[in-house]
Amino acid sequence: MSLQHVNMSLSGQNISCDTCHAAKYCMYAALTCSEQDEFKKMVRHQTPLRPGEHSFIAGDRLKSIHIVHSGLVKSYIDSSDGERQITGFHLPGDVLGLNGMHLKNHTDSVDALVTSDVCQIDLAQFVHASKSKPMLRQQLLLAAYRQLSNGQKMMLMLGKVSAERRLAYFLLNLSRRSKEHGLSPDQITLSMTRQDIANYLGLVVETVSRLFTKLQHDGILNVERRTVNINNYKMLENVAENHHDHSGSSAKFQRKLTL
């Protein structure tokens, strides 16, 4: 099994940071013992989210910090005219809903893609605890800065990058994160639909589907429904970086990619 099944069978209340599989990806890991004790006291759990259920939606009062404990969730914003843009897929340890903090209301929504647990840390308690334990605040801040930097990269993607490169970049990113989470970087499971991937990348499903087929024909990937095997990491990076060497593309390999 993969990403999404970690801890899926735990009941909400049995979860503790001590036994949390995701603790090492969580801000929890960066805290000292006494800070961790403080942290543990603040953590509450929603009942596990079934696929499609949401952790919170835009407009909800923002009274907690949310951190993915297990599973996989997507965050998205909706525009006035009904468009939706998926703004991220989030793995255990990821902090959710920081945008919106300044308004005390969520500006985005979060749905589970697979059965997922999301921890909640009461904001008031957190702020209070931060006074004596500044590292708590520090860690939240770091998460925000990381997300800012990420968002800018995403803008570059959506504004300047071709469809093929977007997908390649997406897969590499997923691969890297899978690896960080102790899973195989070569075999990745897409727990989100093609539709979700397309939306996230600013494309339509058909384009994503065609690109998967193309990358498979090029010998870069093996795609089997939701399972993707990366056969040629280097070539995938070339596609992502637009080193448009792998010239003839499909049908047959042409040169050693060192050319």
Added chain:
Amino acid sequence: MSLQHVNMSLSGQNISCDTCHAAKYCMYAALTCSEQDEFKKMVRHQTPLRPGEHSFIAGDRLKSIHIVHSGLVKSYIDSSDGERQITGFHLPGDVLGLNGMHLKNHTDSVDALVTSDVCQIDLAQFVHASKSKPMLRQQLLLAAYRQLSNGQKMMLMLGKVSAERRLAYFLLNLSRRSKEHGLSPDQITLSMTRQDIANYLGLVVETVSRLFTKLQHDGILNVERRTVNINNYKMLENVAENHHDHSGSSAKFQRKLTL
């Protein structure tokens, strides 16, 4: 005579928060007197930036917080293969370069579009002062959250929105911000080139130019080089919101827009 000329003739060292025209748009305004005193002690100024000069570039050691004092600057990131994406235009009071904080190095670059002053607040001093004056930190945090929220809206724009809507949205945004800065919301000066606008919106110059012409033909705008007059605010909003009623578009007005 607009946005960009505020204070352009001040020499770097004469600037003080007490006399700063932008103080009310700055985090400074949210501070108490004693906090303001602390803040003032930390502020340093670069010599005024001439158009095209940069305040900092990606990779620079991040040792200060930057805040626009006067003028107009753009921030952008470059990709490995030479693409550039402008990530924002920044008016007085805006905080720059928060992304990158987590790495202690700037991940984006900032160039002046017109003669501009940028204040620098030494990060070490700021962190130290924050210990006794938590509101300082609080304000920086708020800026980060606002930028996060903004970035997500931008993703929606770049991923889902048509060229015409992007430009409309951009102009409305500029108009709103001009108004906030005490300038006319109807007559706005584009201190950035068409190229910059296009890049920011994920388009090419030609498209932006054509869209200006179109919006003018539709009677929504009057465009005169860098000066844009918004004749019909409501119609511009309709374009931005995709209320695709103003159906026949160009050549002749067709219905009252209440239809």
Added chain:
DNA sequence: CGATGTATTGAACTCGATCAAACAGTGTGG
């Protein structure tokens, strides 16, 4: 089994990009 949601594939179309040319300001130097 049919029903439903997801994925792939094909054919035609379209929006915005690209290529190319002309035009308008703004210096700069003779």
Added chain:
DNA sequence: CCACACTGTTTGATCGAGTTCAATACATCG
């Protein structure tokens, strides 16, 4: 003052990447 180069903007003609529409395949589940 004009010739010039230079940069930014507009406009036209054509192209193409990605969308749209439509049909089919494929799983999963009642």
